[in-house]
Amino acid sequence: MDSDFRTEFVRAPSGTKHHPALVLNADYRPLSYYPLSLWSWQDAIKAAYMDRVDIVAEYDDYVSSPTTRIKIPSVVVLKDYIKPQKRVAFTRFNLFLRDEF
Numbered sequence: 400m401d402s403d404f405r406t407e408f409v410r411a412p413s414g415t416k417h418h419p420a421l422v423l424n425a426d427y428r429p430l431s432y433y434p435l436s437l438w439s440w441q442d443a444i445k446a447a448y449m450d451r452v453d454i455v456a457e458y459d460d461y462v463s464s465p466t467t468r469i470k471i472p473s474v475v476v477l478k479d480y481i482k483p484q485k486r487v488a489f490t491r492f493n494l495f496l497r498d499e500f
Contacts, residue, residue, distance in 0.1 A: 418458050418460065419439065420439070420440060422437065423436075430477075430481060444462065444469060444472065447475065451479070452478060456474040457473055458472075458473050
């Protein structure tokens with residue numbers, strides 16, 4: 400069943416599905432490389448509103464509410480440092496990365 404145009408417009412105004420935000424640790428390094436640490440634009444705005452991240456770069460597009468217009472973040476930096484894992488998880492995906500499949 401095809402989705403209704405009106406519901407798609409309400410869920411994703413102006414094609415905001417394609418605006419991921421790169422998440423960097425407090426030392427400006429990505430949290431992970433494979434896969435690259437990305438958040439949805441909703442999570443990035445929520446974290447910025449809760450004062451957990453600083454916005455470094457933004458897209459040219461906006462998300463609007465009745466009273467506010469917010470630029471969509473493209474790069475966010477965590478305010479608290481997260482210690483990286485020393486051991487790599489033993490998963491099928493990581494094996495494929497290791498073996499360059």
